Amino acid sequence: MKKFDAVIIGFGKGGKTVALAERSDKMYGGTCINVACIPTKALDHSAALSAAMGGSFGEKAARYRAAIEEKRALTAKLRQKNYDKLASQPQITVLQGTAQFTGPHTVSVSGPQGVVELWGDTIFINTGARPFVPPIPGLAGNPRVYLSETLMELEQLPRRLVIIGGGYIGMEFASIWANFGSQVTIVQDGEAFLPREDAEIAAAVLESLRARGVTVLRGAEIHAVRGGGDTALIDLTASGEARTLEAEAVLVATGRRPELEGLHPEAAGVELTARGAVKVDAHLRTTAPHIFALGDVAGGLQFTYISLDDARIVRSALLGDGSRTTENRGAVPYSVFLDPPFSRVGLTEQEARDAGHEVKVARLQAAAIPKAQILRQPAGLLKAVIDADSSCVLGAHLFCAESHELINLLKLAVDQKIPYTALRDAVYTHPTMSEALNDLFASVH
Incomplete structure (x- = not known):
């Protein structure tokens, strides 16, 4: 030994x-x-x-x-x-x-x-x-059914891709394969789209996906997956209507x-x-x-x-002294790499109100940002939640180009309890996405 x-x-x-x-x-x-x-x-x-x-x-x-x-x-x-x-x-x-x-x-x-x-x-x-595979008849062993790892090894672009699961992994793959040229359908069991996110941001994400041809079926129940030759057939019920989808590839994205x-x-x-x-x-x-x-x-x-x-x-x-723990690492930012990406840190507006905060809200359409126009990515919405009493930033939700970079600055603001006015009045380089913080926080009301 x-x-x-x-x-x-x-x-x-x-x-x-x-x-x-x-x-x-x-x-x-x-x-x-x-x-x-x-x-x-x-x-x-x-x-x-x-x-x-x-x-x-x-x-x-x-x-x-x-x-x-x-x-x-x-x-x-x-x-x-x-x-x-x-x-x-x-x-x-x-x-x-x-x-x-x-x-x-x-x-x-x-x-x-x-x-x-x-x-x-x-x-x-x-x-x-590891990926979780729900016990839907016909999923196991079907050559047209993929997990996130195996779909990324598929060399032939599927004309039609059905994604089972409306979470973050499913969103990213839907965006990627839609951009490559696949006709993408997302099938989720819940009625709410991105239920853990701010409602306004979720609506903007859904609108963006639909604009790129992605179909989202909500409140759906999949009964079985059939076939497996050239295509798979997905039997389901959505909005009380029985339907069968046909696709060259089926991605199971139901969590890990x-x-x-x-x-x-x-x-x-x-x-x-x-x-x-x-x-x-x-x-x-x-x-x-x-x-x-x-x-x-x-x-x-x-x-x-x-x-x-x-x-x-x-x-x-x-x-060391054991002072670092899972409870004091601060607000955790994250990004969902859609096109454009969505990034978040801290509380949503509803979460802040539920926690007893009097809140102010800042909103900015991504199309108003010069750098977003330069990048030809004008879609999206930026939103921030501010504590009305302290003026500190409680949360930020950025659905815009380069949000995955910008959100790290907002994490510092949330963790260090920086008043929103410091971000509003800061001097930023131009043209950049970060200078949008001037206009975003100038809209606080």
Whole structure:
């Protein structure tokens, strides 16, 4: 048995030291680099360029195939870079294989090198999440049904794409494939579109998708998926009407669940939550005091930068004063890479009112921003929520070009309780999207 100061299970942003076990050599670097953030954003950029070029479906399909190859090259490069960064260090051992707890301090790794028994003084669970597939008849084993990871490997652009699920992943893929030239239909079971978002912003996103030919079926129930030859048939009921959709590809985008298959955390005294995530405290310590869980597997927000911040929290607990926790990392910004992207930080207007704030609201149409016109992306809406008593920014919702960059400035404003007047009266470079904050916060009422 090999003994280590630390054993890390999973190759995501949360784990970068000592003995590391990763199930697949195609996942070095974790979910973000290989099957999520990086490849989807690469495809999003390529799709936007393709949409601007126009042309026949055949021309679009050729550009799509080229984009898939470029995406593969990019992820392979980053994957190798992450592997080399660790494997080149003599104090780090990287093992490919499936890990399984065999005791409180012991882990068995089964892979190409055989079975290796590890003993770790401290152990980190960093296995991420996997797509959830609902029990709809005909989904499993259907060659026309894809998950987000596998759709990004599809070399032939589908003329018709049906997306099951109206969440953030489904929105991003709908935007990307619509820009490439597919006819996209989103099927969601709920009536409300993006129910966790500000109602005005959700309406603007829906309008933008529809303007690009995306159909959204709400309050739908899928009964079965049939076929699987050249096309799949999706039997459903929407708005009380029975319908059958036909598509060359069906994407299942119904969320992700913590990845713990085969790990047997119970053998180490690690308990799970009712939702199947690893139970952790504010320092990400599990019910076994020497074992920590980081990233998606711990059941928190599923963002790669949260996993990275989780590593800071664990470092603070093990090597610092323990002052950094999951409860004091501030407002968490996020972006949904539509075209244009939608980004948010802090409270919606309704959430602020429900929390007892007297609020003021700022609104600005993206078309009023010179840089948005330069970028030929005039669609969208910017909205901010302000506490009427303190003048502090409570939340920001930006559906506009480059919102994924702009939202980070708004996070600082929310965390540091900066009054909106400081953003309104600041001097910004021109022409930029950030100068829109002058006009946005001048509209407060």
